[in-house]
Amino acid sequence: xxxxxxxxxxxxxxxxxxxxxxxxxxxxxxxxxxxxxxxxxxxxxxxxxxxxxxxxxxxxxxxxxxxxxx
Numbered sequence: 001x002x003x004x005x006x007x008x009x010x011x012x013x014x015x016x017x018x019x020x021x022x023x024x025x026x027x028x029x030x031x032x033x034x035x036x037x038x039x040x041x042x043x044x045x046x047x048x049x050x051x052x053x054x055x056x057x058x059x060x061x062x063x064x065x066x067x068x069x070x
Contacts, residue, residue: 005017
């Protein structure tokens with residue numbers, strides 16, 4: 001992945017833009033963070049599915065169940 005860095009020198013008003021390849025450490029950090037995000041999304045979807053199932057068993061809409069709990 002390409003990294004674009006933008007630096008601005010306030011004294012001279014000069015702006016420099018540099019494009020470079022990400023380092024191995026940056027790549028690992030990005031992939032680790034993406035895995036964490038994916039896992040959190042899976043967990044959130046599972047919780048929502050549980051809420052929907054409970055609401056259906058009680059004969060309520062998810063909004064009605066939320067208002068009872070919230």
